[in-house]
Amino acid sequence: MRIDIITIFPEFFSVLDVSLVGKARQSGLIDLRVHNLRDHTHDRHHSVDDTPYGGGAGMVMKPEPWGDAIDDILTHVYPVADLTDAPDLPTATDAGPLLIFPSPAGELFTQAMARKLAEEPNLIFGCGRYEGIDQRVFDHFAEAGRVRLVSLGDYVLNGGEVAVMAMIEAVGRLIPGVVGNPESLVEESHEDGLLEYPSYTKPAAWRGRDVPPVLLSGNHGAIAAWRREQQLERTARVRPDLLPPAN
Numbered sequence: 001m002r003i004d005i006i007t008i009f010p011e012f013f014s015v016l017d018v019s020l021v022g023k024a025r026q027s028g029l030i031d032l033r034v035h036n037l038r039d040h041t042h043d044r045h046h047s048v049d050d051t052p053y054g055g056g057a058g059m060v061m062k063p064e065p066w067g068d069a070i071d072d073i074l075t076h077v078y079p080v081a082d083l084t085d086a087p088d089l090p091t092a093t094d095a096g097p098l099l100i101f102p103s104p105a106g107e108l109f110t111q112a113m114a115r116k117l118a119e120e121p122n123l124i125f126g127c128g129r130y131e132g133i134d135q136r137v138f139d140h141f142a143e144a145g146r147v148r149l150v151s152l153g154d155y156v157l158n159g160g161e162v163a164v165m166a167m168i169e170a171v172g173r174l175i176p177g178v179v180g181n182p183e184s185l186v187e188e189s190h191e192d193g194l195l196e197y198p199s200y201t202k203p204a205a206w207r208g209r210d211v212p213p214v215l216l217s218g219n220h221g222a223i224a225a226w227r228r229e230q231q232l233e234r235t236a237r238v239r240p241d242l243l244p245p246a247n
């Protein structure tokens, strides 16, 4: 998967050199490039923001640097195919890269969305700051391509960088080959719509607390039933909104 990130804080993303995503980059499973939005400004101060039309607090990110930065990636990374040379061009990636802008005003990021995004060959993340990006940037690129505003949750971050890191980690680990044992992806919170069951390892007794005896029983049916029960109990207690409506 090719991932491009546009940001005014490229240094944020140095952490993506470590851990599973770092390994996936080294092995070539993820080709990740970070672009500085300020490289696409044309004034002495490299300004990326200005006051909002209509008034109000804060600053809004100017459309021009965003337009140029995205155009640059689109033309250099995804050159438009010359259809006269190849009229029967395969259509698998014809949808083009998916542009994602993290925003508290976006649709909610979920495990289901992460699974969908993991199937995309090309993602471009645009990290907004301040009061957001001029709306025309989204409208312009949505005209010829795919644009999604995506929120991590109902709270406000200072900018999109941390949200993009979270999304890349959630999506990256679903790319085949990134997680060594794919079975470990199956029994996780949200994979089956419920929170995951509690886990235990050795020793069997610690600070007066014993591992639930069923887990030591060797009875796989009983263990599976206990885990399912724990999932349901935990989900009902902590996240009742995830349970299907009772009819």
Ligand code: ADE
Pocket: 102, 103, 104, 150, 151, 152, 153, 154, 155, 156, 157, 158, 159, 160, 163
């Ligand atoms: N940028 C600011 N707040 C955000 C949020 N909750 N999710 C995604 N991007 C954001």
